[in-house]
Amino acid sequence: MIGLEAGGGLFADGGQDTGIWHQIFNFDNYSELLGLVQNSLFAGVLLGLVGGLAGVFVIMRDLPFAVHGISELSFAGASAALLLGVNIVAGSIAGSLIAAAAIGILGVRARDRNSVIGIIMPFGLGLGVLFLSLYKGRAANKFGILTGQIIAVSTPQMAWLFGTSVVVLLALALVWRPLTFAGVDPEVAEARGVPVRALSLAFMLVLGLAVALCVQIVGALLVLALLVTPAAAAARITASPVLLPVLSVVFALCAMEGGILLSLGSTIPISPYVTTIAFVIYLGCRLAAAGRASPAAGAALGSPRDSVRTHT
Numbered sequence: 001m002i003g004l005e006a007g008g009g010l011f012a013d014g015g016q017d018t019g020i021w022h023q024i025f026n027f028d029n030y031s032e033l034l035g036l037v038q039n040s041l042f043a044g045v046l047l048g049l050v051g052g053l054a055g056v057f058v059i060m061r062d063l064p065f066a067v068h069g070i071s072e073l074s075f076a077g078a079s080a081a082l083l084l085g086v087n088i089v090a091g092s093i094a095g096s097l098i099a100a101a102a103i104g105i106l107g108v109r110a111r112d113r114n115s116v117i118g119i120i121m122p123f124g125l126g127l128g129v130l131f132l133s134l135y136k137g138r139a140a141n142k143f144g145i146l147t148g149q150i151i152a153v154s155t156p157q158m159a160w161l162f163g164t165s166v167v168v169l170l171a172l173a174l175v176w177r178p179l180t181f182a183g184v185d186p187e188v189a190e191a192r193g194v195p196v197r198a199l200s201l202a203f204m205l206v207l208g209l210a211v212a213l214c215v216q217i218v219g220a221l222l223v224l225a226l227l228v229t230p231a232a233a234a235a236r237i238t239a240s241p242v243l244l245p246v247l248s249v250v251f252a253l254c255a256m257e258g259g260i261l262l263s264l265g266s267t268i269p270i271s272p273y274v275t276t277i278a279f280v281i282y283l284g285c286r287l288a289a290a291g292r293a294s295p296a297a298g299a300a301l302g303s304p305r306d307s308v309r310t311h312t
Contacts, residue, residue, distance in 0.1 A: 026265040033264050039158045040217070044256035046165040047214055047226060051256075052249030053172050054210040055231030057203060060183040064228045066103055066204070069117035070211045072124030073099035075220035077212075078145050079131035088145070089160040093212040099124065100208030104201035128220070147219040147269040161216065164209055171206045179203055180241065217256070222271040226252055229278040233285040237292075251281045 058067060077095020081088045099120055106116045132145070182189040182196045190196045207227075214223045230251035234244050259274030 023267050025262070026267075028265060037260060037264060039155065040260055041257065043158065043161050043217055044260050045253065046161055047217055048253035048256045049249055050165050050168050050210050050213055051226035052230050052252035053245055054168065054207055055227045055229075055252065056234075056245045056248050057179060057183060058207065058227055059231045059235055060180070061200075061203070063207070064224060065114060065117050067207065067211060067224055067227045069103060069121045069124075070096050070099040070208050071215060071220045071223040072121045072128070074124075074208075074212050074215045074223075075145060076124040076127035076131065078215065078220070079128040079135070082137070082145065083131045083135045087156075087160070089157055089164075089212070089216060092215050093160075093164065093209060095124070096208035096212035096215075097205060100204040100211075101201075104204030145215070145219065146221050147271045157216065161213060164213055168206055168209045168213070171202070175199055175202060175206075218259075218271050218274050219269070222275050225255065225271070225275040225278045229275075229282050230255060233278075233282040236282070236285040236289045251278070254281065 058064060074092045074096040077098075078088050078092040080095075081091025084091075102120060103113060103116050106112060128145075178189070178194050179199050182194055182199050186196050210227060211223055214226045218226060231244075231248040233251050234247035238244050238247060255274050255278040258277045259270050262273045262277075263270045
């Protein structure tokens with residue numbers, strides 16, 4: 001018999017709990033469970049694309065804090081929608097866009113932006129807690145907004161996710177080159193007629209949509225794992241404008257699809273798996289970059305043995 005836990009994981013009821021390890025990794029009846037998460041696997045592909053590409057500009061423009069701030073108001077919007085009995089995805093998107101617009105309009109300078117985010121974050125979190133406290137439905141629904149769920153992607157939600165992902169990807173394609181230019185050297189870009197402020201606001205709105213998408217699967221608390229970590233890992237090993245977004249997308253896809261597949265048979269929410277895979281990828285890239293830099297630094301400075309040979 002197949003069951004559903006509050007955290008969003010699937011498990012087999014055929015035996016007694018065998019311990020913590022069995023709760024984290026349980027592959028009983030795995031083939032049967034796999035057919036139940038086709039929507040989630042497809043959603044993972046969409047989120048990998050969106051998170052990997054948007055994350056490049058999040059790192060380039062130093063916006064990880066903004067991602068966290070937007071996710072808090074996205075959480076409030078989703079919680080309000082849950083309380084009112086309307087579409088949760090729509091509520092999440094509405095909350096994200098409000099936060100993104102506020103940050104983009106009020107936070108033109110970095111100092112102002114951080115202050116605005118610092119104000120929005122507790123406000124959004126407080127609203128979300130209020131709405132969830134008033135909600136009297138299933139506890140799994142409350143928990144899923146914060147930590148993600150792997151089987152919560154219904155067909156109507158899939159349509160929302162697909163449509164919003166297409167909008168985000170098309171918007172990124174349209175602004176990619178001028179946004180890259182503005183991110184590398186905003187003063188020169190503005191001098192050459194690039195609408196830097198308008199692009200900044202446009203990207204914040206696109207980022208708001210991307211955050212809302214990621215919240216649906218990994219939850220509001222750990223959305224940084226998709227919108228920051230893959231791109232940060234890719235930036236550790238390459239500065240190529242072509243290879244960087246490609247690697248960022250690959251890393252995000254590995255984290256998403258790997259997290260879904262590993263959490264499939266467990267009673268644990270998906271978010272710890274996604275965040276752990278993303279962190280391991282980042283750690284591997286950081287170690288690879290350090291290992292590659294060490295020989296180069298040694299060659300540039302000269303080792304003691306090389307110095308001896310030079311003077312003999």
